[in-house]
Amino acid sequence: MSIICSVFFWTGFLAVVPYLVLVLYGAYGCKEQDLKKKYNAKWALVTGGSSGIGAAIVRKLASQGLNVVVVALDDSFMASFKEAIVTEFPQVSFRFVGCNLSEAQGTTYMAAIREQTDDIDVQVVCNNAGFITTGAFADIPLERNMANYNTNVTACLQISHHFLNRLLDRQLKGLVTFTSSSAGFIPNPMSSLYASTKIFLTTFAASLAAEYAEDGIDVLVIHPSPINSNFYSNAGKMSALLSAQKLSSSPSVIADTICCNAGKVIVADQGIITVVMKIITTKLLDWNVFTEIMKLALRYTGDYKAMKVRRQANKQD
Numbered sequence: 436m437s438i439i440c441s442v443f444f445w446t447g448f449l450a451v452v453p454y455l456v457l458v459l460y461g462a463y464g465c466k467e468q469d470l471k472k473k474y475n476a477k478w479a480l481v482t483g484g485s486s487g488i489g490a491a492i493v494r495k496l497a498s499q500g501l502n503v504v505v506v507a508l509d510d511s512f513m514a515s516f517k518e519a520i521v522t523e524f525p526q527v528s529f530r531f532v533g534c535n536l537s538e539a540q541g542t543t544y545m546a547a548i549r550e551q552t553d554d555i556d557v558q559v560v561c562n563n564a565g566f567i568t569t570g571a572f573a574d575i576p577l578e579r580n581m582a583n584y585n586t587n588v589t590a591c592l593q594i595s596h597h598f599l600n601r602l603l604d605r606q607l608k609g610l611v612t613f614t615s616s617s618a619g620f621i622p623n624p625m626s627s628l629y630a631s632t633k634i635f636l637t638t639f640a641a642s643l644a645a646e647y648a649e650d651g652i653d654v655l656v657i658h659p660s661p662i663n664s665n666f667y668s669n670a671g672k673m674s675a676l677l678s679a680q681k682l683s684s685s686p687s688v689i690a691d692t693i694c695c696n697a698g699k700v701i702v703a704d705q706g707i708i709t710v711v712m713k714i715i716t717t718k719l720l721d722w723n724v725f726t727e728i729m730k731l732a733l734r735y736t737g738d739y740k741a742m743k744v745r746r747q748a749n750k751q752d
């Protein structure tokens with residue numbers, strides 16, 4: 436009996452303690468770095484740079500003297516951000532690519548991005564644009580699901596592939612970041628695509644980090660705790676998201692995390708909510724067991740019940 440107890444104790448200990456050491460190192464042991472100096476860089480590119488986390492990353496990089504290419508939808512957010520950022524940082528150069536990253540082939544937005552970047556060396560690439568679609572997967576039009584998938588995943592592949600090759604060809608140091616999400620730690624019924632796209636980014640980034648370490652290219656994937664941004668206004672009225680929003684922090688914490696953690700850790704679990712979620716969902720509870728609990732529990736949630744009512748009403752129409 437005592438052998439079994441000590442096996443359980445040491446298994447738990449070995450799973451949680453090294454993780455907490457890494458988290459504490461990332462949060463408190465890594466001081467802010469000047470990314471312009473670290474990578475001897477002139478230009479950065481930030482997708483989804485017109486609002487929320489992306490806008491905070493743009494501001495942070497500009498404050499370090501990096502010139503920034505801002506990629507986002509060509510809409511009113513982009514227009515007002517453009518006006519604000521050039522006034523805030525008159526000494527920094529900005530280029531703006533208004534495009535839609537949800538396109539399946541990526542030819543139009545890659546052409547627009549290349550037009551603005553073929554004559555410069557972009558050494559810091561932040562894959563940040565993304566959004567969530569809520570509701571039961573089959574109830575959401577396929578085009579909407581695919582647009583969500585393409586923005587969250589395909590665009591990151593296209594952009595990273597292009598700029599990694601440019602860095603390798605020119606033998607330049609650099610940084611590629613991905614804004615993932617702690618939603619990817621667990622199955623996310625009622626926003627199933629979002630969690631799946633985010634765990635894709637996490638695994639993809641962790642694999643790239645090993646592939647390019649010897650080339651001087653750092654890869655960092657961030658799992659933010661809830662951040663106050665337009666993300667929630669676009670997310671529908673799901674109660675889990677409304678609760679998360681109440682606990683949200685400023686987008687600047689993610690920009691700070693990038694500057695502190697670049698090249699120091701590969702996965703940045705930012706904030707207490709992400710850390711607690713990771714411990715519960717990946718260390719204390721087995722993932723397979725978690726999926727069974729999720730399946731049993733979902734039917735009792737308000738979001739699921741509301742979806743059933745909506746589906747019934749649609750049938751009667």
Ligand SMILES: NC(=O)c1ccc[n+]([C@@H]2O[C@H](COP(=O)([O-])OP(=O)(O)OC[C@H]3O[C@@H](n4cnc5c(N)ncnc54)[C@H](OP(=O)(O)O)[C@@H]3O)[C@@H](O)[C@H]2O)c1
Binds near residue numbers: 509586667
């Ligand atoms: N907020 C959170 O709590 C949280 C937590 C974990 C992860 N994240 C992730 O953080 C990233 C940034 O989100 P945020 O919180 O900063 O939300 P946000 O304020 O809505 O910013 C999203 C950005 O992506 C752009 N974007 C969305 N769809 C696009 C498309 N099809 N083509 C081009 N650009 C597009 C948006 O442009 P417009 O402004 O024009 O719409 C905006 O600049 C996302 O990947 C999100 O999944 C957020």
